[in-house]
Amino acid sequence: MANAKTVAIIGAGPVGLAAASHILERGMTPIVLEAGPEVGHAVRQWGHVQLFSPWEYNVDPAARRLLEPTGWNSPEPEDYPTGSQLVEQYLVPLASRTKLQQHILTSSRVTDISRQGLDKLKSNGRASAPFEVRYETSSGTTQVTRADAVIDVSGTWTTPNPAGANGLYALGEKDVADRVAYAMPDVLGADRAKYAGRAVAVLGAGHSAIGTLTSLAHLKREAPETTVIWLLRGEDPARAFGGGANDKLAARGELGSAFASLVAAGLIQVEPGFRTTRLSLENERLHITSGSACCSRHVIVDELIVATGFRPNFDFVRELRIRLDSTVECPVALAPLIDPNEHSCGTVRPHGARELAQDEPGFYFAGMKSYGRAPTFLMLTGYEQVRSIAADIAGDREAAERVELVLPETGVCSRTSVEATNCCGGPEPAPNNSCCAPAQRAETSVCA
Template identity: 55%
Template sequence: MRDLASAHQDLPVVIIGAGPVGLAAAAHVRERGLTPVVLEAGDTVAAAIRTWGHTRLFSPWRYNIDEAARRLLEPNGWQEPDLDALPTGHELVDDYLTPLSAALGHVIRTSTRVVAVSRQGIDKTRSQNRDNTPFLVRIAQTDGSYDDVQARSVIDASGTWEQPNPLGRSGLPAPGEAEAAARGLITQPLPAVTDAHRDRFAGRHILVIGAGHSAANTLLDLAELAQDAPETRISWAVRSADVTGVYGGEDRDELAARGALGSRLRALVESGVIDVHTTFTISGFEAAGDQLRVLATGSAGPEELRVDLLVPATGFRPDLSMLAELRLELDPAVEAPRQLGPLIDPEFHSCGSVEPHGESVLSHPEAGFYIVGMKSYGRAPTFLMATGYEQVRSIAAAMAGDRAAADEVHLNLPETGVCSTDLGGSCDAPAEPQLVTIGAPAAASCC
């Protein structure tokens, strides 16, 4: 009879989340001769991306396709898109992630929400034989029962989309925020303003909160809507003293699509189409009939806005509750793996100074467990889709015992100057590549 240490090596590698990085992880694990099982909470793959699928990425296709995924797809007759074209989120799903999920086949389980990860038969306090004990992944069933899956390793690629940052100060929800959201006065991030949700926004006073590219995209969509529905009013509030940082490099930006976004946004602000409120810190919300009173403090003291809808664009944070029984080592500031945290802390780094990283940087005291993708960056907002692909390539190599390949971490990233994103999922990288190897700063930018 085999001992447990060798027996549980026949168990699958459980991957939580079927977004771009989760599916890439499955492709790499499979290519290494191991068995992946992908557990996705949504009823389809890439469920989070579908909610902002109308939004166009800034990066061309060449930066959005994982190489192991490509090797899996091509023998099945898949035709890659124009590598210089900029896909929307829906196109990313339809033209890449859906065919990839079909190629991966039965290893993907949708409508399967993971609620906890632990070790089989032991809790967080037990050390004896811990590393040789299989993982236990608990899944919530619709009838209130649970299903437990054993695993040799676990890769958490569940993202951060379902955990938006609160709108209040000090990192906390503002008084009345939950009630306003429950009444539908605060929307989901990145709503389809000119498409599926048009009737909800046309002719109303909309307030957008945030200073990243999600805010910029929503503001531009609202401005387009206002051309057809001129009674639509647009307000934009940020905590900073001005909004020029959101404009980015404009005509100096290496990525034309992102530069054009900044220029268009500046023109709308300067023309008065968008009413800007700077140094705006929300202190509370109050319902006023069908409207929302937004209470804040500004540079001149107390301030109040009365709006019909508020669109949040303040970023996301990781939900770590399902990992409570694991021994994690997280950076105290950004809640990323401890070795990664100082490299990505936005208070000290832009993504232009973040080094590429792999399995050794992402490891925890809990052997065989990894957080990857957007969730691996914790509260830092500068994650790149290509970074996630390299993370899972390195991890799969380590799982297969190929230490040299796991440690040879490199990325093909563009030279660029602007780093800002608040999408709650993988972001994208622009046009001209620069080979970056471990130990060299990665020049990168996000969506």
């Protein structure tokens, strides 16, 4: 790909804009296609959530080099931004005040990618044929752009895992969609009226679920009629509490202990071993069923929050030659490095183009999507991914192979109080959700 000059980048989130910054710095032309109406559209959906890492680790070096000549007011390195602050103080200035501005197309949802004039079966001349990227605009028209390389940084936010314990939608789940929310709704802010004084179940065992449960427990103190129920697929709630005083990360231990205290105080009811199979609406109440007809359990609530992680969408790359790990649904070479059965976000070593490249020359997954179903992604790791990919596309193999990222010893954690902590690293206290720890109120956290 030494002669590649134009690079299509799918997604204008933090890693997508970082990729564009590195492509520009290499003297190439990025075309950033963002499905949402503004940059950072997915991040805006969790704007109330505080990141687990401080500003020091959330600004890409190439992006910083673009911003500094504009008089950008760099945030305090040790402050922990919310999603909204990440967008307004970093992504918006990067997209509107630098040379990136002329390279970003918003309201441009990618629908298909192929090689110009070649379907998936054709091999002759494939490596030299440009990519044909089709995208749909806000007016519903289909546009086409061509590129020498493509970096898919579209993320996984729009494809959350469903409630069914078998990985499928629970029976009836789509029929009661107005009673089901996914990921981390703003239960103490914009969505407060939906949950205050209501019976709310949260399904999940990772930190996104714990963050939401913690916020709901605070809501219960303000609105005592609120009922909070934790639906736990596993049998042992203590796995989500962390190691307490023995945790290598004191803050995470304190936080796990604080969450355990909420459960012990009865602010959160626990339903362990609950494997959802069916959702139904009866007498205006949501009935959640676990198990089969012969031996089922039921929980009756008003609202359900499903916080069981995310999965990637590969629909628009089906005409490309893609190889994915059958378990994690990520690039094959990356799978053993990020398998959540073996790793947390603090134990994944830096990696780049070699692990992320596909059989389709010039096509790469990066960012959260590159991790498939693994919940252990770090934004800082994404920045290293796209630095390496940009070097590889430019033909600088030495730089592509070089590791320039040095992760902090404990992942990206530095704070030591429950009120101030958002961290990750070390073994996951529970599988299948997020590698990030919740703090109080809106200061819950998310892997970005």
